[in-house]
Amino acid sequence: MSATSQTTIIPHSQEPLVTRNYPTVAELDGFVDKAQVAQKSWAKVPLTDRIAIAKKFSDELKALSNDFASELTMQIGRPISQGAGELRGTLERADYMISVAEAALADTPLTDTDKPGFRRYIKRVPLGVILVIAPWNYPFLTTVNSVLPGIIAGNAVLLKPSPQSPLAAERFALALTKAGVPADIIQVLHLSPELVKHTVEHPSVKFVSFTGSVAGGQAIEEAATASKSFKSVALELGGKDPAYVRPDADLDYTAGELVDGAMFNSGQSCCAVERIYVHESVFDAFVEKFVNITKGYKLGDPTLPETNLGPVISLASAERIRKQVEDAVKAGAKALIPSDLFPIAQAGTTYVAPQVLVNVDHSMDVMKEETFGPVVGIMKVSSDEEAIKLMNDSPYGLTASVWTNADKNADSQEAFYKFADELETGTVFLNRCDYLDPALPWNGVKDSGRGCSLSKLGYDQLTHLKSVHMKIKTA
Template sequence: MSDYTIISPVNEKPYKIVPLASNSDVDAALSRATTAFPAWKSTPLSERVNILSKFVDAFIAKKDVISEELAWLMGRPIKYNPNEVRGVEERARYLIKIAEESLKDIHVEQKEGFDRFIRREPLGLVFVIAAWNYPYLIAVNGVVPALLAGNVVILKQAPQTFPCAERFAEAFKEAGLPDGVFQYLHVDHPAAERVIQSPLVNHVIFTGSVRGGREVTKIAASRFVGVGLELGGKDPAYVRADADVSYAAENVVDGAMYNSGQSCCGIERVYVHESVYDEFVKKVVDVTKKYVLGDSLSPDTTLGPVVRKDAADLIREHIKEAVAKGATALVDEKLFPAAKEGTPYVAPQVLVNVNHNMRVMKEETFGPVVGIMKVSSDEEAIKLMNDSDFGLTASVWTKDSDAALQIGDQISTGTFFMNRCDYLDPALAWTGVKDSGRGCSLSKFGFDHLTRPKSFHLRVKI
């Protein structure tokens, strides 16, 4: 067995040393889950609902501890971390509320002498691989509906946020969840591959990079096992001529800079109608300059470091390449003294005179940077919004809901917003197209990928 040292982006020092699971630990966890499955599957849904509700109560009771730990683990300012706890509660309680309706038997039309219905059977063991940027919000999308449906779960958090899996386990233990129904494994890539290849695993949910999604798909390809993928985005916003410019600027900046831009559904590129372009850009720059970059544990900080130095290096590389190709950077880095080359601290940046020949407008930057382009029509904006390998979310800022719907129908994306962005509504399906992934979580459709239909065809009269 070896250890993994978590380096905090706050001070670039070791924060916690985490023992990694051995192959025997992995095999034992798989065995425990398989043993626990039949009894959990047979547990009445009402009892599963009761235990999951207690889990939510136990988890949110640890809000302060979780918030501080998140600041150290990933650098997000401590003032914002309670939002992630609230998000877990919102999603989990909604899924709990709709579980009975979503999982009930589907009876087909009556046929004399027969009783026919379709039951949603749990798959078995679900392996959830979560990303570090929203470790709890990402994990809850798979863990809670999987358990409600009668599956057992093993959770693997990203190494940077390994301890977050332990917080889930503590809350489940307090809730009285039977042993083996939820487990976590702190494992490296070879051990995770061992789990995916195990015949005891019945479904894999992965959230992360496109490269990671391809690797998971390849590993699982030798087995008839379902794989759900959420692989990020390069999400666009379009500000129409009739938009409330001040409102749009404030919210687009928040959508671009929140969590230091490390959000799969954050705004990374903006298209603005020429009639409001100058006004919009000025307001965006004004809002961006108000951020306070610094110590994530300080209540005054509104922008923390990105997760690692190499992530910061890539962000700076995108900016430098864009400027070398003709882009203009509108925010003076000197306004943010904490920003320094060779550290995870990156100043927020707004780029204009950008185009789609620049990586900052095509590749996932995953940092506090946004590029803004001028357009002359809805048609031009639609074309540019669709000019991407990703398709997770897109937003339009307008007072005309009819126009918004017409635009939304033409955008290749899993979620389309009007006058908001960067938010997952648990009542709506969370899904992506193109390189943003496949499958679905949240809403009633989220249960479909965690169950299989089993038909019952009963001749009741002979």
């Protein structure tokens, strides 16, 4: 018998937080029908008015932010001290996507090549009803990427959040409706996997944006194909993001940044740094600095202000991460963080100790398969060429970072450009990591997915092109 509801479990206490009931298939179809009807009217609202409403959304989200951090902590386990950062990032992305909306969605005239007696231009037309399936790890940041520009572009949005973060989606939608978005234009749907499949296959749903696992993305792709309606699908999937530390990197700065890139949100970030390659000439010095910083983390109750490393999302996730570390050690890896530094990290809990592994290689899952936890493998290399080869030796390609003194050394700058050209990834960073600039497209290659959110190009997948070709003079 299929489940009729979902219950969110608090990661650190394993106690229930909230329960949400699933709709029936008939109710779900009714929600889609309402969205389709409302979208036809919403698309006729002038773009300037839709943009004005979007600006009010930012103000409304700020106004609803009193319980923002604590609510996030109870849903996903992130330390309460870090909750405000997600709100800042969400508002930053919202403000940028609003600022480029008018130019990105404007008609494109062909005046420079028009022939006498003709007028031609290209319109951007909303797709209709779109489905956004958002993950739990950054529920506001990932939601704003597609939902807000989707609505600005004139679409109706069905927002399906993770069962782990239903309150985030409801708060997001409330801010939109308080700003003036019609209720049927933004609907939060709590759905079972079977109902997700039904929604993806629904003929009135024209586009699906999914962020999650590779397996989940494959299921969405299969359902979209089964619908036989040629709908578009955007997929942001897994990552095994690499970093490379060149011989001239500022090791103090680099070690601190990479520890944060690996450990923030307990390593549960789409673009968390999961494997690091270090030139042999600085390997020992870098590892020592990296380990010392990691040892200073405070793992514990995420509701306490002094905690900077919380639990992972579930018992199953904790068990999987521990096994990946254990398997690597059995295969010859060396663990550099003593277990007694983090006594709360016991089997049967969601607390996973941060771990740094050396003597690793690409025969180990810890260097090949997504960890999504506070664990990183560090491997010695002898050259840039070896680093490029190993960084590309992955089924994933979301982000990669290179750490070198490029601002003071022309040779290092040229070396970075070689990495930028040859790395198989959606984003290449220099001397930073684990950050999404809303002015740049967010996308991945290989098993990290396809499609593009953020930047002015993010509006492309939320609209379709209509060519207008006018013959003015017929004589």
